[in-house]
Amino acid sequence: MATVRLTQAAKAFGPVEVLKGxxxxxxxxxxxxxxxxxGCGKSTLxxxxxxxxxxxSGTVEIDGRAVNDVAPSQRGIAMVFQSYALYPHMSVRENMGFALKLAGRSKAEIAEAVDAAAATLDIAHLLDRRPKELSGGQRQRVAIGRAIVRQPKVFLFDEPLSNLDAALRVRMRYEFAGLHKALGTTMIYVTHDQVEAxxxxxxxxxLNGGVIEQVGTPDDLYARPDTIFVAGFIGSPTMNxxxxxxxxxxxxxxxxRLAGxxxxxxxxxxxxxxxGAALILGVRPEHMGTDGATNRLTGIVEMVESLGAVHHVHLAIDGLAEPLVASxxxxxxxxxxxxxxxxEALHLFDDQGRALPRPALTAPRAAA
Incomplete structure (x- = not known):
């Protein structure tokens, strides 16, 4: 396992700044x-x-050592790509053990490492198959297994679930969480899907435009977004x-006072x-309900997205340019x-998109 530190990390492709310190x-x-x-810079980072x-410019440190001039193979990392990048002519066993073979490890050591990783990922029964004989989820497990056998200090995942269907993505999210719990290794994971995050x-x-908008736990970002961008990006449906x-x-x-x-x-x-300052009022759809004596708004129901246990209601409110969404x-x-x-659940943002401080409160009441 290892720490990772980035200090004023910047990257430009010609005149285009992708990472900005x-x-x-x-x-x-x-x-x-x-x-x-x-385009926010997450994969480049x-x-x-x-x-x-x-x-x-800037530095990358892994486990306290600057690695800017260190080759990828010597950084103690293993990376899993969204395309899996498996060798089609090799079996699962050969794919998983290939990096160890290149490193000069013995056949016995390779077999032991591959068998252990396959057991962790529940793919021992697939070891003699080739990639074309596997489903998307199975190929992803093989790609992860190939990373595990190297026993890296840091795992890097670049949108590893983007090629899978919705149901399999949900299942694989649980598997990634279980894998992290089992291995305890530092993991850095890139996704555009805020539900995965x-x-x-x-x-x-x-990340937004090559800079960090906010860093925090999922609960922190949901309850206390620092900016309008974070408020609108985290949460589904998005904050009004x-x-x-x-x-x-x-x-x-x-x-x-609203426009109406x-x-x-x-x-x-x-x-x-x-x-008289111009502000932005933020409210999450789940923090609106039909009960309550204060802050009542009346509107016309334009559309209802019914999802069984919850209904996302789009309301046209007098004076508002966009419908509000209430769950x-x-x-x-x-x-x-x-x-x-x-x-107690409302947010205010100034005209620069920065959040005004909110009091430390208990969780807001559930929508009725």
Whole structure:
């Protein structure tokens, strides 16, 4: 196992800056997930740690040793790609043991390592097959097994589930979590899927435009996003973001006025808010319900996404440019619906997209 440290890591391809001075410390044995939209720099950052891309400036340290000038094969890492990268003419056993063979290990040592990895991944019965005889999930396990036999200090995963169907992705998420628990090795995982990130990570690194927007546990990023970008990226359905203006102090915190004239009470301190300031009000769909006496909004039901246990209701509210999405346990019975926004669950962002400090509160009440 090993720590990983990035200090002012930057990478440019010609005039295009892909990474813009990344500082990040990854603890020994952590499961870290890099997440963000396409083009945010997450795969480039992973490849820089692996040594497959040379940084333009800055340093990468693995286990306290700077490795900028160290070959990928000497960094103590193993990388699993989304394409699996298996040799089609080799059996599963040969694929898994190939790196050890190149390293000059004995046949007995290779067989022992391959058998142990295959047992961990439940693929011992596949060892004599070739990749074309395997399903996508089985190929992914073989690719992981090939990494495990090398006993790396750090595992790197580059969108390893992106080629799998939805049901298999869910199953493989659990398998990745179990693998990390069993091995206890530092793992760095790249995905564009925030559900994968929330499911797997000890901490999530949210990247946007080559910079880190926020680093934190899944709960931290969900409950206390630092920016509008993080608020909109983490959570499904995404947080509702509503233009508003500061309307003055209320009984428990700042009040804001929406474009339709509705006044909403929050529990956010008024200290840092200028009179009449332009703000963005944030509320997650699951923090709206049909019960509650305060912060009521009435709208027209434009669409309902029914998912069995939950119904995502799209409401057109007077004065708002975009419908609000409320996640409710029952389908609305009429075309008009009145909902309440839980004051303790509301977020406010300034005109630069930065979150205003929220009080330390217990979890907001569940939507009714």
């Amino acid at each position: 990344i500082d990040l410390d990854i603890a020994d044995g952590e499961f870290i997930v890099f997440v963000g939209p396409s 992973l490849r820089s740690i692996a040594g497959l891309e040379a940084l333009s 929330m499911t797997l990570a000890d901490r999530i690194v949210v 973001l509503i233009p508003a203006t500061y309307a003055g102090p209320g009984a428990k915190g700042a009040t804001v 004239g509705q006044v909403i009470e929050t529990m956010i301190a008024t200290d840092a808010i200028a009179s 409710l346990p029952t389908r609305p019975a009429s075309e008009t619906l009145s909902i309440a926004l839980a004051p």
